[in-house]
Amino acid sequence: MKLPKTVKDALKIVGSGGAVVYLTTSSAAGKPNTVGERFVAVYGDEYILIAEMFAQKTRVNLNENPRAVITLAHPLKGRSWAFAGPTAIIQEGHAPDEEFEGARISGILAEWGDWAQKEPPSEVPPDIRPPVLVQRGVIIMKVESIYDFAPERAGLPVNF
Amino acid sequence: MALLTTRMKNWLEGTGAHIGTASTEGIPTVIVAAKASFDNSNTVVFDLSARQIDHIRKNVESNPQVALGPGGLGSIRAAYQFKGTGRIEGSRLKVAIEEIYSTKPGPEAGLRLDTLPFESVLRFEKTRWQDDGPPASV
Numbered sequence: 001m002k003l004p005k006t007v008k009d010a011l012k013i014v015g016s017g018g019a020v021v022y023l024t025t026s027s028a029a030g031k032p033n034t035v036g037e038r039f040v041a042v043y044g045d046e047y048i049l050i051a052e053m054f055a056q057k058t059r060v061n062l063n064e065n066p067r068a069v070i071t072l073a074h075p076l077k078g079r080s081w082a083f084a085g086p087t088a089i090i091q092e093g094h095a096p097d098e099e100f101e102g103a104r105i106s107g108i109l110a111e112w113g114d115w116a117q118k119e120p121p122s123e124v125p126p127d128i129r130p131p132v133l134v135q136r137g138v139i140i141m142k143v144e145s146i147y148d149f150a151p152e153r154a155g156l157p158v159n160f
Numbered sequence: 161m162a163l164l165t166t167r168m169k170n171w172l173e174g175t176g177a178h179i180g181t182a183s184t185e186g187i188p189t190v191i192v193a194a195k196a197s198f199d200n201s202n203t204v205v206f207d208l209s210a211r212q213i214d215h216i217r218k219n220v221e222s223n224p225q226v227a228l229g230p231g232g233l234g235s236i237r238a239a240y241q242f243k244g245t246g247r248i249e250g251s252r253l254k255v256a257i258e259e260i261y262s263t264k265p266g267p268e269a270g271l272r273l274d275t276l277p278f279e280s281v282l283r284f285e286k287t288r289w290q291d292d293g294p295p296a297s298v
Contacts, residue, residue, distance in 0.1 A: 020236065022229050024180040026188040032180035032227040034190070035241055035263045056270040057261075065186040071178050073192075074233040082190050127290070128237060130266045149192045151209035 001046060001143055004160040008042045010072060010079045015123035019079065023050060023139065024069040025061035025087070033057045036073065038124070039115045043140070047103055050139040051115040052089050058139070062089055068141060071149060081158055085144035091137025101142040112138050161202045162257045162274035167285050168240055170293025172196045172204055175232025179206065179253070181219035181246070191215055192231060199254060204228070204242070206253045213248060220246045226255045229263070234294050239264040240273075264288065 003011075012018030024034045035058065039051030048070055052059070062068065068087035072079045090105045092113070098105045112118065116133035146158045164172075176193040183189075193206040220226070226246035230238035243259040262271040262284075273281050 020231075022178040022190070022231055024178070024188045024190050024227065026180075026182035026186040028186045030182040030184050030186050030223040031225045031243075032182045032188050033241070033243075034178050034180040034227040034229040036229055036231065036236070036239075038236075038265075053265055054269055067187050069180070069188050069190045071190045071192060071231075073178065073231040074235070080192070124236070128288075133265070149190060151193075151212055154191050154209065154212040155189070155215035156211075 001145070003042060003045055003143060006160055007081065007146070010081070011040050011042045011048055013038060013040065013119050013123070014075070015119070019075055019077075020073045021050070022071045022073055023055075023058060024071070025058050026065055026067065027061050028064045033061055038121060039119065041112065043108060043112070044103060046142055047101075048083060048141045048143060049108065049112055051112070051135050052091070052137040052139050053133060053135050055139070059089055062087055062139075070141060080148055080150040080153070082147050082149050083141065083143045083145075084147070085142045087139065087141040089137050089139050100140055103140065103142070108138055108140065162242075162244075162260050163278055164202060164257060164260070165281060165285060167289070167292050168238075168242075168260070169198060171230045171235060171238035171240070172228070172242075173198070174294035175230050175235045175238065176206070177228040177242075178231040179216070180227040180229075181216045182223060182225065183219055184223045189215065189219060194232065203254050203256045206255075208251055208253055210251065213251060213253075216253070217248060220248055220253070226253075228255065232294065237289055237291060238294075
């Protein structure tokens with residue numbers, strides 16, 4: 001689905017006015033995994049990208065089950081949105097014309113393959129900022145649905 | 161059962177969590193709770209709205225596996241993930257914690273903490289963070 005501008009404005013790193021997000025995946029047998037992520041961006045009109053920095057269980061889960069959910073976290077600013085859709089990890093080594101759900105992988109990696117260089121974590125407090133960031137690839141979701149997670153609207157579609 | 165540190169409990173109580181559940185077919189869904197409390201040393205309790213309960217009931221009753229990520233303001237310092245078994249009691253979700261992982265970026269991402277000696281977990285925390293939970297204003 002096409003992401004509205006308000007969503008595109010929110011799915012950026014915190015230092016650019018966006019938010020930390022949480023990525024939830026699941027094993028094929030239904031064991032969920034929920035981790036926070038700082039490096040997030042929108043690609044094109046339909047895709048969310050997250051830097052893949054050795055997210056071990058996320059990789060195992062996505063290799064056997066592509067269903068995932070991305071939730072906005074802090075600062076929330078009323079943006080209680082959850083995004084769902086097919087998700088994968090892409091990295092160098094794919095065939096040159098390989099695509100994920102219609103998005104050319106080589107183009108994504110050329111733009112976002114060195115995220116720490118593109119958007120260094122300057123807003124992260126020095127005492128917890130990783131001295132070196134090693135990126136293995138990019139997590140990509142093609143957004144198919146958006147639902148609300150505000151307590152009184154949990155699970156309902158978001159009206160933008 | 162996993163043994164939580166005081167710091168872990170303080171963060172969960174103070175900022176709540178993003179709560180991941182999944183269907184038996186592996187389709188995940190997420191709700192978010194802003195606060196939590198503890199029933200006992202290992203069971204975290206979330207007071208939820210009726211709609212939140214509706215949203216997760218089928219998942220939890222058919223597949224009680226739950227994942228928790230502390231998600232409130234400041235919780236970049238609460239780099240933990242908790243996994244356990246959930247049950248719904250009225251308007252509450254209770255999760256008995258069974259696994260604890262570090263989500264600190266870098267070489268310690270995915271490190272399982274509950275299998276370490278408890279003293280090592282305390283040392284792990286003490287040498288990485290100076291706080292004992294979220295700031296009082298959060």
